[in-house]
Amino acid sequence: MTDVFSRLRLPVFQAPMFLQSGPDMVVASCRAGIVGSFPSVNARSREDLQQWLTQITKSVTDTDAPWAMNVMMHRSNTRRMDDLALAREFRAPIVITALGSPRDAIEQVHSYGGLVFADVIDMALAAKAINAGVDGLVLVAAGAGGHTGQQSGFAFVEEVRRHFDGYVVLGGGISSGRGIRAAEVLGADFAYMGTRFIASDESMAQPDYKQMVVDSVGADIVCSDALTGVKANWLRDSLINAGYDPDKMPSGTDINVIEAAGDARRWRDVWSAGQGVGAVDKVLPIAAIVDQLDSEYHKACGS
Ligand SMILES: Cc1cc2nc3c(=O)[nH]c(=O)nc-3n(C[C@H](O)[C@H](O)[C@H](O)COP(=O)(O)O)c2cc1C
The missing domain is CATH 3.20.20.70 (Aldolase class I)
Known part of the structure; x- marks a missing residue:
């Protein structure tokens, strides 16, 4: 090639x-x-x-x-x-x-x-x-x-x-x-x-998700294993909207990591983004x- x-x-x-x-x-x-x-x-x-x-x-x-x-x-x-x-x-x-x-x-x-x-x-x-x-x-x-x-x-x-x-x-x-x-x-x-x-x-991504990325800064990113069993970065407001307390996230140690990784529900209801959101306007x-x-x-x- x-x-x-x-x-x-x-x-x-x-x-x-x-x-x-x-x-x-x-x-x-x-x-x-x-x-x-x-x-x-x-x-x-x-x-x-x-x-x-x-x-x-x-x-x-x-x-x-x-x-x-x-x-x-x-x-x-x-x-x-x-x-x-x-x-x-x-x-x-x-x-x-x-x-x-x-x-x-x-x-x-x-x-x-x-x-x-x-x-x-x-x-x-x-x-x-x-x-x-x-x-x-x-x-x-x-x-x-x-x-x-x-x-x-x-x-x-x-x-x-x-x-x-x-x-x-x-x-x-x-x-x-x-x-x-x-x-x-x-x-x-x-x-x-x-x-x-x-x-x-x-x-x-749905329009509200795009807008949340635009509105967020690095401090709005929460790293947690509670949703998929391994550490992933999530938008704080989307965690709140889904009923989580971003400051008291449960532990994800009991989750089957691989299956949860492909589970659309978690990613559709809670939105992921990285710390680079602050540069997106x-x-x-x-x-x-x-x-x-x-x-x-x-x-x-x-x-
Ligand atoms: C919403 C979202 C979904 C992702 N889904 C996958 C995926 O299906 N497979 C994968 O290998 N990486 C996935 N990633 C990770 C990205 O491929 C990449 O590693 C990451 O976005 C790079 O970091 P950045 O978001 O800070 O630019 C995902 C990232 C985001 C934000």
């Missing part, structure tokens, strides 16, 4: 988001010059996924940035092997694995020249993914939307770079062009940005967000 990343305008992945990212977001991101991605489980059935992939491959041209599909690898996702077969059929340029070993994805995706990136939250998971033979690692550091790591991005990239010279993507609270440049300076190749794109025209089309990031990035680069 030629270097698919040579077509990027900015070193950015629009990160996959459960219930929020679909084909419109992917296509708009790729056309704007950043990697567009979505979780395969956002398409409710194999047929829906086929339709989404048809739409994406028809709309994203060879001159656009590449797209990526995120596959939840845990065995509770009974569709995972079917979804990987579709990745192969549609020649997904990049597959991002989460919540399980990337091993099965590597065989499928390398067979047609695609790349596999594994989403990891700590060094132990990073080491396993490196051993499995991934092309890239997505380091989900502290402050990220969705299920979050706890390690500082500064420390995490440094540690990973001692063992891995493949692609590194850093996520967690990056919402500006300055942040993208900082990720590169730290040793990452790309920034992974989810929260910044919730408040976009192409996001499937408006709902905009993705093209406009990328223009803004581009001008901030070049200013930060001194170019």
Whole structure:
């Protein structure tokens, strides 16, 4: 495969988001010059996924940035092997694995020249993914939307770079062009940005959710394992609206982490975002967000 990343305008992945990212977001991101991605489980059935992939491959041209599909690898996702077969059929340029070993994805995706990136939250998971033979690692550091790591991005990239010279993507609270440049300076190749794109025209988030992202600042983000059994970042007001006391969150130790991770109810009723919300002031089309990031990035680069 030629270097698919040579077509990027900015070193950015629009990160996959459960219930929020679909084909419109992917296509708009790729056309704007950043990697567009979505979780395969956002398409409710194999047929829906086929339709989404048809739409994406028809709309994203060879001159656009590449797209990526995120596959939840845990065995509770009974569709995972079917979804990987579709990745192969549609020649997904990049597959991002989460919540399980990337091993099965590597065989499928390398067979047609695609790349596999594994989403990891700590060094132990990073080491396993490196051993499995991934092309890239997505380091989900502290402050990220969705299920979050706890390690500082500064420390995490440094540690990973001692063992891995493949692609590194850093996520967690990056919402500006300055942040993208900082990720590169730290040793990452790309920034992974989810929260910044919730408040976009192409996001499937409902309008109240987008507005809450616009209205919130870092202090409104509550990290808790009470909803899914693992630590995730949630918008304070959405916890209150769902009947929680954000200052007295129960412990989530009894929850089946993997099943709860895919449980739409929790994510539909309580809204997730990362600490980067403070840099989001408006709902905009993705093209406009990328223009803004581009001008901030070049200013930060001194170019
Ligand atoms: C609402 C929401 C849903 C998410 N769903 C997923 C998901 O389905 N799969 C996944 O690998 N990551 C998921 N994430 C995590 C993002 O892919 C990414 O790691 C994160 O958004 C990066 O941090 P940031 O939000 O601070 O930019 C989700 C994040 C958010 C905000």
